[in-house]
Amino acid sequence: MAEEIGLFDAMYTQRALRYISPEPIPDALIRKVLDAGIRAPNGGNQQRWRFIVIKDEDTKRWIRERYQTTDRPAHAAPRTAAESRSAARNDAAANHLADHLHEVPVLILCCVQHDGSPSDINRGASIYPAVQNMLLAARGLGLASVLTTRPRRGFEQEIKAKLRIPDNVDTAALLPLGYIAPGHRYGPTTRRPVEEVTFDETWGRPWEAGR
Numbered sequence: 001m002a003e004e005i006g007l008f009d010a011m012y013t014q015r016a017l018r019y020i021s022p023e024p025i026p027d028a029l030i031r032k033v034l035d036a037g038i039r040a041p042n043g044g045n046q047q048r049w050r051f052i053v054i055k056d057e058d059t060k061r062w063i064r065e066r067y068q069t070t071d072r073p074a075h076a077a078p079r080t081a082a083e084s085r086s087a088a089r090n091d092a093a094a095n096h097l098a099d100h101l102h103e104v105p106v107l108i109l110c111c112v113q114h115d116g117s118p119s120d121i122n123r124g125a126s127i128y129p130a131v132q133n134m135l136l137a138a139r140g141l142g143l144a145s146v147l148t149t150r151p152r153r154g155f156e157q158e159i160k161a162k163l164r165i166p167d168n169v170d171t172a173a174l175l176p177l178g179y180i181a182p183g184h185r186y187g188p189t190t191r192r193p194v195e196e197v198t199f200d201e202t203w204g205r206p207w208e209a210g211r
């Protein structure tokens with residue numbers, strides 16, 4: 001159900017939710033998520049994002065078959081017992097999603113058109129802000145989602161052929177979307193603190209607020 005939450009609450013609790021109820025969700029909610037996506041920054045405001053909303057059972061099963069056999073991106077080496085437990089929970093959740101992908105009511109394939117120049121970070125910079133907006137919108141609407149890149153990494157050419165996606169389009173992310181499965185909830189994200197990842201003026205000199 002939709003809940004009004006503050007921007008910072010949303011950012012601090014928008015974590016990967018991979019346990020998703022098979023219950024259908026109304027198109028109005030799907031549209032709201034997409035409408036948040038298209039508000040994002042993008043290069044030259046060219047709005048080269050394109051989205052495919054996938055509900056068809058056969059298509060979802062087709063994607064699941066290939067998704068299941070694609071490895072997840074490696075996660076950071078755990079440094080503490082808590083990080084280790086968290087990595088194990090993430091692995092279990094990712095496997096659950098892979099096994100149940102066809103039951104998720106909606107998959108949104110987020111794509112970006114390009115001019116054929118070599119793929120680089122700039123191309124991604126015009127689609128991933130939209131993806132993040134969509135994840136935050138899902139958070140705000142009380143829907144579950146997670147950014148996944150397995151189709152891109154594992155079977156991009158195949159999925160492009162299957163969904164008749166033109167050559168000058170990259171697939172960037174597949175977002176499963178649905179109500180949160182019972183027993184699961186959004187919660188605080190676990191991240192290394194700002195001070196560990198931020199430098200002061202030049203690389204390597206630790207930054208601290210107020211110094």
Ligand SMILES: Cc1cc2nc3c(=O)[nH]c(=O)nc-3n(C[C@H](O)[C@H](O)[C@H](O)COP(=O)(O)O)c2cc1C
Pocket residue numbers: 014015016017018072073090093094097146147148149150189190
């Ligand atoms: C570039 C990128 C690729 C990702 N690919 C996948 C994926 O294929 N499957 C998946 O379940 N999660 C995927 N994720 C989600 C990450 O695993 C998740 O953001 C990270 O582990 C932090 O989890 P948390 O937000 O629950 O704390 C991806 C995230 C990003 C940013």
